[in-house]
Amino acid sequence: MDRRRFLHNATTAGIGAAAAALATPAIAQERPKITWRLTSSFPKSLNIIFDAATQIANSVKNSTDGNFTIQTYGAGELVPALQAADAVANGTVEMAHTCSYYYIGQDPAFALGTAIPFGLNARMTNAWFLNGGNDLINEFLAPRGLYALPAGNSGTQMGGWFRKEINTIDDLKGLKMRIAGLAGQVMQKVGVTPQQIAGGDVYAALEKGTIDATEFVGPYDDQKLGFVKVAKYYYYPAWWEGGPAMHAFFNLEKFNSLPKSYQQILTDACAAANMSMLANYDAHNAVALKKLVGEGAVLKAFNRDILDVCFKAAMETYAELSQKSPAFKKIYDHQQAFKKDSYLWAQVAEYSYDTFMMMQQRAGTL
Template structure:
């Protein structure tokens, strides 16, 4: 007797009742659900915007199309800088964004992306996935009617495009700069006038001289936006974004309504998209940087006095915010505790290996 014949006969016998009850249970655990995901990014920025599409693709594949997430570019459903508000209010089920865009509501939002002189990419992932970071952040995000999941990272970013050279901290006085997130509050202490401008509006603002400088991401995305044509000086590193996490924020009520297996599917898809996005940037940025330099971009290291002044200013701001915001303080202290240990390890093997290999690259031996 073959297996199919045996199973059919068993179903018709004493086990028939069990089989009849099992089918509806399976159907209930894999219901048809369609969600919308509003992005804070334009579709033209394929790597950042693409992380949400990658996540949605994984979700659809893992649920055989029963759970579908349709991604919309910034502005199609709601403006990019209003994405979290729309999700919290239930207007849209989910968004893909950088949570630090909303730090004005509460500085704690920034810690879900990054803060100046924070963790690097590998450290951030270690803290999120093994250091209890996701749970700590969700203690806060749940109070905003949101559920937080990491879903992408650019790695350390560049320090932006400047119409004039920056030779010392004194050159920052009165500088009008487009800068995202919590960094604007810190760079104000250096005399900069921060501007929060959406990605698509940065180029015309630089071109017209409405702003003097702008940061975005790094070579691959920056080349697409053409900043080198109107602001030739390209500084590094972006001390305010050592590892900016992109996140999927889900309306908390909608999240709680999901079957547990669907929650796990989305979390797994977000984690996979997080890794995928970083790999994509690491592959694309070298060629983009060569292209930018060939087209006139002038690379400049950020002056050391600027870095030192910015670091000191960041510590002042963190102390000020922590004095009145216990949640911010709790999460920041958790990140800092891990950062101290992480750099003890990083400077031993990884750093020395990378420095040696960089020397071989510079000597033309690779």
């Protein structure tokens, strides 16, 4: 080999080695080794809800070649179910999967991140989040050291399990009912004594008679929890949860300290989990409902008179809360304006189509 070629090859090799040496630390900086802990507000037995957390963790791990791992814990394993967001805010854990309306004791505005009585359905909720709603939620959460991304929706829920029939508004008076969020305040206006109890403790409370009724989610989860064994009247709809959302809550400082690529991976993982949860409930609730009826559940609809009284009570509640909480008023007013347009559109095409198809289902012609 002549001297010129030798020098050329040596120089090329040297450049290649230097580039490799520079690339390795750069990659390491872009994808550092990070381990987080996620606490859920839901027991592992409620697999559709809890699996959203697992799905997020798996997606993040796979997308980072195992460099970013999230350890998931069920309700009560690290912190009590209804303190998940508090644990994130104070740095006990980096992340939670929870419902923001569990924390209305701190400010009623928390309810608007999940669902309010006579609020948005699931599809509208996601549309609102993507069109300014979740930005308002995060503006509200930031001073509390929190950041949130939508990470699940159950769809319109069932109105719950009752030991006796509810034929008039007077039948609700004096009932002790497990019910979360602002719905408890609205129910209180019509005579119910609301109880906030974590999901894993509801069956025992209903069985012992500590409560007279409970709402939870819908047929798939309710069958797993066995409520039909202790209260046979199964009411619908849950007018207080037309499209309840779950969020992934992050410690704001921890989230902001992540590489931008990790932030995007987390955002995408939450979006996928958000879509999957609703799809899974849509797929499984019909089968579970048929099984519950076979096990003795008596399906009953809240009548129009009850809905009208509760709607009025809800509007009174929002007027009161808007005076007390500027954050509630700001987010609520934005959501209300969105809701009016959404229902204007929904009744044109979607409602007409769905109504016709439901008639075919009832006629057995599908």
